Amino acid sequence: MNPRGLKTLGMWLFILSDLLTFATLLVIYSALRLANPGWPTPFSLSPGILYATVMTIVLLASSLTMVWAVDAMGKDDRKRAVQWLLATILGGAAFIGLHLTEWRHLIQIDGITPSTSLFGSVFFGLTGLHMAHVAAGLIYLAILTIGVRRGKFSAEDVETGGLYWHFVDLVWMFVFPLVYLMAVKV
């Protein structure tokens, strides 16, 4: 096959394997959720769910800017690509900042930690794994941005980075409803 597609293919293979990790966690979470009638429901609609909704939209927006970065690289417009990459990094950083604030709120005010309950374990396990992916993505994007700015990296390199970033976004599309919306305070 054409060697040009190999990088994106490699990323697709990684995504598929990583998807299994998240799928396993999400299935376990959902099964435990349904099997436990007394499941903790710490998220009130406001501010809890509202906050997580904002986080979701921020992450979705960073996916949109990433698409534009890939588009700009496709047109060989490196300057614009760097701008959109920086916007994507900003979105990702905002997501982590909001998420950490939410974690702190849960730990300090609601008293939920990874060791207090089954809910705490799976909640921090799932969202923590996702946040680690976002953090790794930020490092990945930072390296891409610096490289693109210096005239290195091809359009395919940026597209490969984009695939990873969209994947992280895609996983959140499952984490948000299954973890947050299934634990709304009644």
Place this chain on the structure above:
Amino acid sequence: MSYIAVWLLLVLLTFFEVGLAWVRLEPRLMLAALLILSFAKAALIAWFFMHLKTHRPKPLVLLIPGLFLCIALLLALLPDGLRAWTLR
């Protein structure tokens, strides 16, 4: 479909999910509804943002064996998964 339109659709679906939480469906029904919406959103992201739409067919074909392995693994774990429904 333009990227902005896809994004707006994703945001709209997110609000719809939050709306489901607002009316507080019964958990099993809620889970089913959320899963359908989540897969729709994931498909939108993969199809448009991850360029599956315009992806040349070759790399995708190579992913099919992996898909079968995923399905095989899911089936292998299904008995345990079903047991979890009745776990207390």
